[in-house]
Amino acid sequence: MTLTPDLIRATHDAIRDATILTPLVPATRLSLQLGIDLHLKLENRQHTNAFKSRGALAKLLTLTDAQKQAGVIACSAGNHAQGVAYHATRLGIASTIVMPEGTPFNKIKATQTFGATVITHGVGFDDSVQFTLDRAARDGLTFIHPFDDPVVAAGQGTVALEMLEQAPDLDAIVVPVGGGGLIAGMAVAAKDAKPAVEIIGAQAELFDAVSARFNSHKTHFNGASLAEGIAVKAPAPANIDIITSLVARVDTATEAQIEDAVFDLLSSEKLVAEGAPGAGLAVIKNNLDHYQGKKVGLVICGGNIDSRLLSTLILRGLVRDGRITRLTFEIDDTPGQLATISRIIGEAGANVVEVIHQRMMQSVSLKQAELEVVIEARDIGHVEQIVTTLRGEGFRLRTDSGG
Structure with a gap:
């Protein structure tokens, strides 16, 4: 199956009734502070507080009766896990989630609360994938990949359909990038609906695999990132192909810049956001000249930040501001x-x-x-x-x- 505009539109029709139409709101204070016209797509208000539930539901709806009976398995640092767990339980499907060691406790607890069996294994997402595939083969489970699947990417692409329905005059859309499923789906949908719209990717500098491919530089995998939801070393090749053909640029942000941006979203817009959308705002702040005179959309792709981490981030932000x-x-x-x-x-x-x-x-x-x-x-x-x-x-x- 290929990721196409028709697939994304059909997927939107399939998931619409069980998906929240999240608002696209003007970032009034940030727009004044930055001198640009910024609008925020609040996927932190989606089911499970992240866009990932869209793709998870899309994939679950394609399963055969036998696959539903056997159950599903997924590997995720948190948001995909919660999306799969929530919709699988809602549809009466058993789910097992493999989460990397060190995943924030709030994400593990939320995934269990949604009804999944959680197994912790590996240092990061990339270390956990093979274990998950082996467990799927052993137990006859259907593996639901968080980004390397055209149906999942189509589910994520529905975010762009909604954004351009809500604001047809958007000039640019900034999208956080990890494995590439969100930006690939959104780029296909957006460029079909409005060819002139500019799609821009945002990555954490510590996990810049897509930027490295797009901008022809070496990767900088080094340490843990606040943006753990996009901390992916091996993005899907199919998504990379779409990104290189449809995305205008892929920019990166440092950990300090991401932290500042998460604090800005909280203090200026009263939005709880995790590190991935912080990377999106950070790359906008790093390149303000590029966005002058444009109506810019930013996907606030998730709000599942650990409460203990958030409290520390707030205190550090208050110290930085004096x-x-x-x-x-x-x-x-x-x-x-x-x-x-x-x-x-x-x-x-x-x-x-x-x-x-x-x-x-x-x-x-x-x-x-x-x-x-x-x-x-x-x-x-x-x-x-x-x-x-x-x-x-x-x-x-x-x-x-x-x-």
């Missing part, structure tokens, strides 16, 4: 020092969050003390004003950044 800052003082060990510092900070309109006052460590002299004060301020400029005032009062201090 809204939470640690001030470290070297003070004379005399009464009233902390009271004076607290008064100055309070009068400046900031809030003291935490205080650590230590005398025992030998990093300071006997008649001095080191005082760490964590404050909540408006922004970096506000912190600089407070630091200037404190130094003007004779206090010796440094900030997190060493200033």
